[in-house]
Amino acid sequence: MIIINTGNGKGKTTAAMGQILRSLGHGFKVCLIQLFKSESFYGEQKILTKLDNLDFFSFAKEHPYCVKGISPEEVRTQCTVAMRKIKEIADNNKKYDLIVLEEFTIALRDKFIDENEFITFVRQLSKESDVIVTGRSASWALIDTADLVTEMKEIKHPYNKGIQAKKGIEY
């Protein structure tokens, strides 16, 4: 099954993390590949990485939009490495019940990753595993490929009142 968590609201990543927890709770094997997220900044990483049956990979830890001094070329190179890892898993996938591809919609939107190639890999992965792709701005082509799509829609957010990201809530 191919699942997408998209939209401008909160909960795309946390829902994927809850899904990982659910899967691990049943004794399943899970692979989490994150883009654009510094390791150990997010609270959940500190627990997840200690749990059995989870393989965790992180590439392109910073996005040029968020961190100055990161060149798009550097990000593109890292995304290529991430895609190589996905291909490696897809070509030899006997291992995982669930594969979570975090923030890949952003890499697609910003053309760091080729969409057709990504969709081909995701379809291939989904033959053996459930695959969750998270991030805003999921394309219609990706949505079309998916079985289950949720839009996390912002109804109210304290950002709009100028309140800063809060530890334990936003990260």
Place this chain on the structure above:
Amino acid sequence: MIIINTGNGKGKTTAAMGQILRSLGHGFKVCLIQLFKSESFYGEQKILTKLDNLDFFSFAKEHPYCVKGISPEEVRTQCTVAMRKIKEIADNNKKYDLIVLEEFTIALRDKFIDENEFITFVRQLSKESDVIVTGRSASWALIDTADLVTEMKEIKHPYNKGIQAKKGIEY
């Protein structure tokens, strides 16, 4: 901060579970109170309940809509016990950084719990803790009280093709 995960789509519970993981990862203390969920059926419960710093309570484990033979009176009694637990925490809340109230919107919608009383308790809890309330059909009064509201909106779901709930995904 008062946070609501509502809407007809997937991700309300899993996002709350991811949020718990995030919070525990920072060494925070968390309280999870669930309604309408059999214990140990959901994969995430098996892991969460083993983690340090989480107190887990479950009341009214079945909803009359889902399980035949459950009387609404029985559910109302159990919801009253849940509300007593919430009051107890609210009256003496030095303990939790995050309090998650799972499926309480359903108990409000179905009048098992008084809305004004619930909103009063949630406001009281939110003075010391972040509070997440999950479930479909959140009322406007509850949304009005909250700081951060996300609607999990179903764009596509395999249920609509007649596919059954899948272990590790839906539970």
